[in-house]
Amino acid sequence: MSEKIPVQQVEPEVVEFDLYEKRKKIYTRAVSGFFQKIRTRVLWVLMLGYFLTPWINWHDRQGVLFDLPARQFHIFGVTFFPQDFFLLAWILIICAFGLFFVTTLFGRVWCGYTCPQTVWTMVFMWIEEKTEGSRNARMKLDKSPMSKSKFIKKFNKHSLWVLFGWLTGLTFVGYFTPIRELLIDLFTFSAHPWAYFWVALFTGATYLFAGWMREQVCTYMCPYARFQAVMFDPDTLVISYDYNRGESRGPRKRSADPKAEGLGDCIDCNLCVHVCPAGIDIRDGLQYQCIGCALCVDACDSVMDKMGYDRGLVSYTTERRLEGENSHIMRPKVVGYALCMLVVITAFMYFAGDREALGLDVIRDRNKLFNQTPSGMIENIYTIKVINMDQTSHKFEISVSGLDNMTMIGRKTVTANAGEVRSVPFSIQVPPTALTEQRNTIFFKVQSLDPNYEAEKITESRFIGPVSK
Template sequence: MSKEIPVKQVDPSEPSDGKPKTDTIELYASRKKIYAKEVTGLFQRIRTFSLLFLLGMYFLFVWLTLDGAPLIHFDLPAREFHLYGATFYPKDFILLSGMLIIAAFGLFFITTLFGRVWCGYTCPQTVWTFIFMWVEERIEGNRNKRMKLDKAPNSAQKVFKKSAKHTIWLIISLLTGLTFIGYFYPIRELIVDIFTFQANGWAYFWVAFFTVATYLNAGWMREQVCLYMCPYARFQSVMFDPNTRIVSYDPSRGEPRGARKKSVKPEEVGLGDCIDCGQCVQVCPTGIDIRDGLQYECIGCALCIDACDEIMDKMNYPRGLIRYTTENELEGKSSKLLRPRTFGYGAVLATMIGVVVFVIATRVPGQMDALRDRGALFSFNGQGNIENSYTLKIANMTEIPQTFSLSVEGLDGIRILTDTQVTIDSGENRSLPTVVDVSPEAIPQSNNEIIFHAQSETDASLKLETESRFVGPTQ
């Protein structure tokens, strides 16, 4: 029987101790500044519209009023949240939970269909980053001019341009911070108090905080927020499948890539449609090459599609070398828009929307509870009737004061001996000591169900009721 002798190949570059030679690998590479090139096209026009629309909503809604009150106002000290004429309180927390679930599954639903379109068109980080980039391009010039300016030695022109850019960035950031705090502190009062130094310290702190956060995130960090801080980039792949429509490069059509004259047809030189111009890389706000395949850094902004289509038009090639497509379509297979995952997310989304809409539609802007006095089960008054004591708690969740008329039913002749009319201010939660009596002959048993009613005289549609128990002697 022959035995094989194990052979080990020795690399002369290895140390004499036999241990392999290793190179130091940095866990974090220094950031290379991305100079995104400005581009025009269909998707850039869509993005411009969406950015202007969202920015308009953000900066305008804080100034709008309804019946003299802010349209949107989160009054934290009073624990009131005013939204489009309706007032919500901490007890309505279930609605907030429902809305957050709707937002989450809405994002999941859209992601399974069209990838990261949220990131590319509506994410606040994208919105403010593109605004800051637009300012930068207007002041410092196009991509090549910005690169030359950064490499150039300090000069009066460079200092002026950099100072102007950062000044405008800070102004936009300050307006952003003031507007955000304006949703919690009425904006008209906030502006006056801030600039007359009448606002409290917390107002100055939070305005400064959001000003600095906006300036750093949109002006300096930019794509770093998407790559390292946003969790969505990390778990998006869980929602992707071969039928998800995402921004993709078509290698079967574009490869092998290479430069050629405009008059030369690709097949004549054995090349694909990609002329390796690098425009798709130069316009990318995260600095990736979409031709390398799907990457978590891609935010689905489609700027590379606009850039590539522009080059295809110049070369007289068909558009769509880079396009919104699916993995199945790139492989020549059929693609399905609706599939089990889509139905699952869609069903949960539709259910939650229905539940939240139903709760809001049937929500009564008031609440009443009745608490029996546990210290004494019952007592007899001077008229020989049996008395029970309660504490009625009535909350007015409307925008105006409400005057309520109180009544009770459930036993023959039952009545309220204390005040039967009470006025409660907007947002107030009033506790009312209440005494009820009834004739002993009208009590069929020792423990009886009764119902308290509170009818608003201000708003006829506002009716509150709550159940309680009336206790009497054992029959």
């Protein structure tokens, strides 16, 4: 006889929870140490480079100026035109492979040491520490009710943040418009409205990203943070906690023998957590929020020194080393990226070396297809642009060919300074009998007249007129 299994209706338990988690403010503790010193030096180099570069003049012109209206990029005496943008593509490819190569070898060294978000946040944190005090003082200040002293501290901090953001914005715009004039124009309220807009935008973005959002930019906004894990392998340098050595963790007296007490080397002081700008505990393993700043390494090393233990409980290491194996620097991925870099650098050098220093643009007047002069000649109007991309000024001759009995009316020689675009209006007249088609191909040629400088450029254009029967 078969038995029936009793079935009972059970109401599903509904558990409601909020998918939105409010950001918990991170109060970082200042720490000094070997890696902090490196980061501070890198910060100085990058900051000085960023803020001073637009103020350096080169041959009576701002050394680095991306002149968008004139479509010319000046970089210390070399002028790049839109025709040179393919070089920019090569530079970007080199940077991409460089980043892949460095990340595979050294992990998130870019994020921890040189990324603008990291560098600017370091400055903003330093301002915070100077105006509001240490980690504990800041936590206490935030919990305390508003008072005159709290207001002054907060006001000072935010004013300095805005000032630094403004300097950042001004400098950024100063790469695109001459910075000396920009500064005067901004203060005399005679700058272009777009200049005010961009300075304000970059001031606001710097204040927001480095002052308020900080680690959230790296965790939620940066795409590089997400995809770089694919470049990691067991030999990539990462910051890691030595679990076998550290556990079991626990407080103890300095004089105590940890082995006798069944403890590892981690004294559970949480200093590595307090210094972390990402607000994570490195002892929980490698996490995507970790930017590889090595603050926890410096913090833990200082604790190990105080306890009289060996340094390196938290250290730069590799997954392989943590497993007791040997790490390798030369591996297929690294060699592959290095070879790719070599190929693109060679290609870049070839194309940069082959770059023509003379450009020629011919613009045909489209308002009227052609004119007929009182003498019966057919006339087309052109504007010729001679682009001198060389470092010195040169004299050029302009000529045209392609049809019989052509007459050029306009200047046949032109002098263009280094990096200058000279526009020359021109008209070409042809007797109607010379035209066999409505659209005729003609060739403009510009040629250097300087005996020490050989350069010529030929460009095709059209001559339009009635066909004689």
